[in-house]
Amino acid sequence: xxxxxxxxxxxxxxxxxxxxxxxxxxxxxxxxxxxxxxxxxxxxxxxxxxxxxxxxxxxxxxxxxxxxxxxxxxxxxxxxxxxxxxxxxxxxxxxxxxxxxxxxxxxxxxxxxxxxxxxxxxxxxxxxxxxxxxxxxxxxxxxxxxxxxxxxxxxxxxxxxxxxxxxxxxxxxxxxxxxxxxxxxxxxxxxxxxxxxxxxx
Numbered sequence: 001x002x003x004x005x006x007x008x009x010x011x012x013x014x015x016x017x018x019x020x021x022x023x024x025x026x027x028x029x030x031x032x033x034x035x036x037x038x039x040x041x042x043x044x045x046x047x048x049x050x051x052x053x054x055x056x057x058x059x060x061x062x063x064x065x066x067x068x069x070x071x072x073x074x075x076x077x078x079x080x081x082x083x084x085x086x087x088x089x090x091x092x093x094x095x096x097x098x099x100x101x102x103x104x105x106x107x108x109x110x111x112x113x114x115x116x117x118x119x120x121x122x123x124x125x126x127x128x129x130x131x132x133x134x135x136x137x138x139x140x141x142x143x144x145x146x147x148x149x150x151x152x153x154x155x156x157x158x159x160x161x162x163x164x165x166x167x168x169x170x171x172x173x174x175x176x177x178x179x180x181x182x183x184x185x186x187x188x189x190x191x192x193x194x195x196x197x198x199x200x201x
Contacts, residue, residue: 003082009049012076017059024184026052028114028177029107031184035176036106047103050085054107066090093154099161109158112150113173116140119147121186128188129177134170 004012013026033051037044057068066087073083087097088104089111099108120140121129140146159169181187 003046003049004076004078006045006048006052009052012072013053013056016056016072019059022055022059025114025118026055027180027183028118029054029111031180032110032114032173032176033103033107035172035179036110037103039172040102040106042103046082047106050082050103050107054086054089054111056086066095093151099158102162105158105161109155109162109169110173110176112152113155113170114177116147116150116155117170117173117177118184118186119150126188127186129174129181129186130188132174134167134174137170137174138167 014023017023017026030048030051034044034048036042037047053073055065056072058065061068069086070083073086081101081103084097085101085104085107087095088099089095089107091098091108099105117129117132117137120137121127121132123140124132124136141152144152155169156166159166162169177184177186
């Protein structure tokens, strides 16, 4: 499938999205999509571009999420499989496009999970994904009051679609996010800086 380069995808995304938190989320999802694609032997760049652009209309239309995504992506000349994948991540929530392809099922599964992994990392002493493991996330998973906005049932449904154990989905998500730990602010630099300052006083 013809798609766009990473540089073009980033330019397209930042035309519509400016909020740092949303950009970090996009980078997280991109990285995880690339990781899963590599594990599955799929097109890493294609999957990454879909992940990067998946929330393209969210900042401008949070109450109408995905209602405007098709128009934005069509205007950019993106093909139907790309657009379908983006729309399918909101299946049952804000879209009636059911995930069918492995790319679609993966995006559907890991979108919410990246949020849970991020929240789990931020309450760790290191504030980092670099030393995080599956057990840490599973512990937070079972504490439903923690990141209550993350719909665990969506992730579970997605894992079942992929015929993967939840633990493996979490592991691959962590490993994917580690590849962009600096860019998404989860490499622990802030903690290290504060520790240095404290030690110097």
